Amino acid sequence: MNDVASPILKVKDLHAYIGGFHILQGVNFEAEEYKLTAILGRNGVGKTTTLKTIMGIYKAARGEVFFKGENITNFPTHSIVKRGISFVPAEKNVFANLTVIENLKLAYNGPKEKFDDKLEMVMNLFPELKRFSGLLAGELSGGQQRMLALACGLVREHDLLILDEPSEGLSPAYVKNFYRQLRHYMLENKKTILLIEQNFAYAREITDYIYLMDKGVVVTGFPSEKIEENNHVIRRILGVSL
Numbered sequence: 001m002n003d004v005a006s007p008i009l010k011v012k013d014l015h016a017y018i019g020g021f022h023i024l025q026g027v028n029f030e031a032e033e034y035k036l037t038a039i040l041g042r043n044g045v046g047k048t049t050t051l052k053t054i055m056g057i058y059k060a061a062r063g064e065v066f067f068k069g070e071n072i073t074n075f076p077t078h079s080i081v082k083r084g085i086s087f088v089p090a091e092k093n094v095f096a097n098l099t100v101i102e103n104l105k106l107a108y109n110g111p112k113e114k115f116d117d118k119l120e121m122v123m124n125l126f127p128e129l130k131r132f133s134g135l136l137a138g139e140l141s142g143g144q145q146r147m148l149a150l151a152c153g154l155v156r157e158h159d160l161l162i163l164d165e166p167s168e169g170l171s172p173a174y175v176k177n178f179y180r181q182l183r184h185y186m187l188e189n190k191k192t193i194l195l196i197e198q199n200f201a202y203a204r205e206i207t208d209y210i211y212l213m214d215k216g217v218v219v220t221g222f223p224s225e226k227i228e229e230n231n232h233v234i235r236r237i238l239g240v241s242l
């Protein structure tokens, strides 16, 4: 499973407990630089817990997380963000009483003179936000707030962008386009993306590398061009046929 050439992120034997339950039971995977890696799995297998443990939001009981070669296990979240990881949780984490632009300004942590370029980039990715840029985030629909949360994650400086199920709350037609644009953004700007997704059909279109997760562990991983060969395990773990 560990055949990733140059991992920017390496997760080794990660264990975590929530409320006394042993949720992560030895998670292993790597994310290669400048690639899009996806962790797929059904509801409740521990995908979100994995991301939150990487980000220091949940405590790792055992195991290690390496980012750019540094052991960042159980570092405070702000210092992980400072090292170059931008994390967008599944919750609509926006400030309801600030405008769209104010939310984006607050999320941005790069040099002042580059904000306009970043803004243009996210507005191209989310044309709907452009239309509503002066509105309070609290006045947006649920889907639009989700877009804004994703846009905030993108404007934050990052060497690694981690997205918790970006498709959730967005319409299927919109998701396809968003994923296509996200991949384009990654290739254009030499970025690295790790995301979790429940919908295999979405993921197979855009990922370079896929990991399958079940019951607190990563069961297997393979490059996207080997999807067909992994038909059996995909069916067993995700319950979908190719």
Ligand SMILES: Nc1ncnc2c1ncn2[C@@H]1O[C@H](COP(=O)(O)OP(=O)(O)OP(=O)(O)O)[C@@H](O)[C@H]1O
Pocket: 018, 019, 023, 041, 042, 043, 044, 045, 046, 047, 048, 049, 050, 198
């Ligand atoms: N705050 C919490 N309190 C109690 N149990 C939790 C909490 N967060 C997660 N769990 C439990 O941990 C397990 C893993 O949850 P997690 O959210 O990581 O799964 P997931 O694979 O991301 O699935 P989903 O896509 O449904 O969120 C589930 O059984 C869930 O009920």
